[in-house]
Structure formats: C-alpha cells, structure tokens
Amino acid sequence: MNTVMNTQTAMRPCTRVYLLLVVLTLVTFAVGHFDLLSGSRALVLSLLVLGFALIKGQLIGDFFMGLKGLRGPWRFVILLWLLIPGTLITIAFTLAG
Template identity: 45%
Template sequence: MNKPSQPRFVRPCTLIWLTLIALTGVTYSIGDAGLGGRNVMLLVLAITLLKGQMIAGFFMGLRKTSLLWRAIMGGYLIIVGGMIAAAYLMGIN
C-alpha cells in the first residue's frame, strides 16, 4: 500500500505562517514607533483583517467551503473591523 503524499495545503499554509509572522512584526513596529492617527489606524486594521482572513481561509480551511460559510466569517471580520473604525472616527470628533 502506498503512503499518501503530503497534503497539498501544507505548502500554502507554510507561506501563510511566514506572512503572518512578518505582518505581526509590522504591527508591532507601528506600535513601537508610537504612531497613531486615522491613517495609521486604518493601516493596522487592514493588516489585522488580512491576517484574520488568512487564518480563516487557510488554517481553518474555510476557503474550500461554500459561500455561506465564507460569508459568515468574512462578514464577521468586516463588521468587527467596521465597528472599530467607526468608533475610532467617533473619538476623533
């Protein structure tokens, strides 16, 4: 009996893992530099949602599921991100 070869999702997930590490580094550097303000917030938030989508799609395997599941997770990330952004903008005024 042949041993099945390594599943195909391993390589993309390895790349995702490295990307997530790098993006976390970016977020940390932004914080370390003490940067703030609307544009920085939007950048950090965009990175966060991108990371969330990577974990959901690749690690959790949702990218291979039906539209409904992807929409629930995508909608969640957008709503949470939207709330954070909206509240931040409220605070500026």
C-alpha cells in the same frame, strides 16, 4: 516517500500564510513600538493596522480553518464576522479623531 511529498505539497500554502502572518504582526508591532501613531497620521496608521488584522483574520479562516474552497454561506462566515467589528471600530476611531 509519496506520503512525505503529499504532506509537504499540501502544507506549502499554509506555510506561506504563516510567514505572512508573522510579517504583518511584526509590522503592526513596529508601528506601535516606534511611536508612529502620533500626530496627524495616527488615525490613518491605526486603520492600516486594523486592516492588517482583518487580512490576518481572513487568512486564518481561509487556510487554517479550512474555509477556502467551500461552497455556500459558510465560506463567508469569518469574513462577515471580521467586517462587523472592523466597521464599528473604524467608525468609532474616525469619530474620535
């Protein structure tokens, strides 16, 4: 019984993260599917969608890969990786207009 309770307690944050990942994915799809990325708001919404992807990546790193709570440089390895392509993509899309 205790074992079951421990597993459930430990899984709770990961289950919440999973549901958040699903919601952010559905929002990303809706932005593309309903053709919201046209006209003057295309760049802003594209970068918003990219922002969602970076948040999702950090959640995967922290909660699924187990980096949350680490001490030292490994704590930030996924964040660093996300920021490098994230920044370059932002620059390229902004310059392209």
